[in-house]
Amino acid sequence: MRRPKIPEAAIKRLPVYLRVLEEMQEQEVPIVSSAELAERTGFSPEQIRKDLAYFGAFGTRGVGYDTALLRRRISRILGLHQGVKAALVGAGHLGYALARYSLSKHKDVQIAAIFDVDPLKVGTRIGDVVVRSVSELEQVVRQEGVKIGIVAVPASEAQRTVDALVSAGVEAILNFAPAKLKVPEGVFLQNIDLTIELQSLAYYTSASQVEEDEVRVEQP
Amino acid sequence: MRRPKIPEAAIKRLPVYLRVLEEMQEQEVPIVSSAELAERTGFSPEQIRKDLAYFGAFGTRGVGYDTALLRRRISRILGLHQGVKAALVGAGHLGYALARYSLSKHKDVQIAAIFDVDPLKVGTRIGDVVVRSVSELEQVVRQEGVKIGIVAVPASEAQRTVDALVSAGVEAILNFAPAKLKVPEGVFLQNIDLTIELQSLAYYTSASQVEEDEVRVEQP
Structure with a gap:
């Protein structure tokens, strides 16, 4: 299989785009901008444009992506179009x-x-x-x-x-x-x-102790 | 709380280090090199040194880390030392x-x-x-x-x-x-x-279709 080197994190975002695009298609939104995708997914517009460009999906500047086409494209990239x-x-x-x-x-x-x-x-x-x-x-x-x-x-x-x-x-x-x-x-x-x-997860609680003045772990 | 900016991916690796260090302590291995940690965790030695340095844990060059100290340090960083x-x-x-x-x-x-x-x-x-x-x-x-x-x-x-x-x-x-x-x-x-x-996950199967000659998603 020929395929570009895509970071795993980008692959993980594709199903999120897919979910949002499905919602938008149901709401009959024909074109979607990276700003709208950002709003609905929580990722930044830059991140989104970069992710989609990996797969040759480029929106038209100032307009956006064709919702149905982009959905189909992501579905095929993920191999989900045929189940x-x-x-x-x-x-x-x-x-x-x-x-x-x-x-x-x-x-x-x-x-x-x-x-x-x-x-x-x-x-x-x-x-x-x-x-x-x-x-x-x-x-x-x-x-x-x-x-x-x-x-x-x-x-x-x-x-x-x-x-x-x-x-x-x-x-x-x-x-x-x-x-x-x-x-x-x-x-x-x-x-x-x-x-x-x-x-x-515990790292993100107040139980975590990262003191700047802590002793360094070193061999004597 | 003052704390350095640590990438989430590095935080996710800490429990893996912890598990390996616990094993090594049970096996009474007093000192562990980043190469051994790499062998047991599957991460690269460079990645490991970088992760641990975030928390001020520096091994001695050519020797390694004190197993017990490093384990205790990571446990405290994660806030797990007191449950x-x-x-x-x-x-x-x-x-x-x-x-x-x-x-x-x-x-x-x-x-x-x-x-x-x-x-x-x-x-x-x-x-x-x-x-x-x-x-x-x-x-x-x-x-x-x-x-x-x-x-x-x-x-x-x-x-x-x-x-x-x-x-x-x-x-x-x-x-x-x-x-x-x-x-x-x-x-x-x-x-x-x-x-x-x-x-x-489906992306990593043969169902995925990323063709280089595929039509670009664009507005006409």
């Missing part, structure tokens, strides 16, 4: 919440399969999707053409799960297990570690 | 997963209170913590000295929840509701939007 299939592994509370949320909210990333090891869960449904045994993972993922894997299993099972997903053809993985995982080159791995999120 | 209390609002599947996970895994950010609107949930326990009615939120948060709020309520309830947390003295908020929320200056808001995570 992308995802598989969820791990139907515990977190997995259940993710599945329920994803199944109800958006069709462009579709949870096409759910797997768990627990025989009591196998055969039950979350929304319209039947939970299957992990033993069927590789076959189903390959058959369904699943491209995204969501890992919500315990840390001890995470690497094994990732290996199975990758071997079945998954190209991008969203991992919630608190484990340092290895993927082969060409597979994208995004970790969401809730411990890290919570711990780093 | 930080968090309150969770919303005990649905996501909230339940967050609470169970946080309650079992780490003591430095402690979930001190859980709230829900559902009378069937109020009075039940998650781990050792009793779920209380949202009507008690402000009083309990103030009483307990809670500094962090975790929002796992539906989008329609999110702003009201955040307002109540802020008014009770919460200083940093981790929000899982897919809503654009307002907080007053001085309160830190971190959003984790699972739709955005999933949608941006």
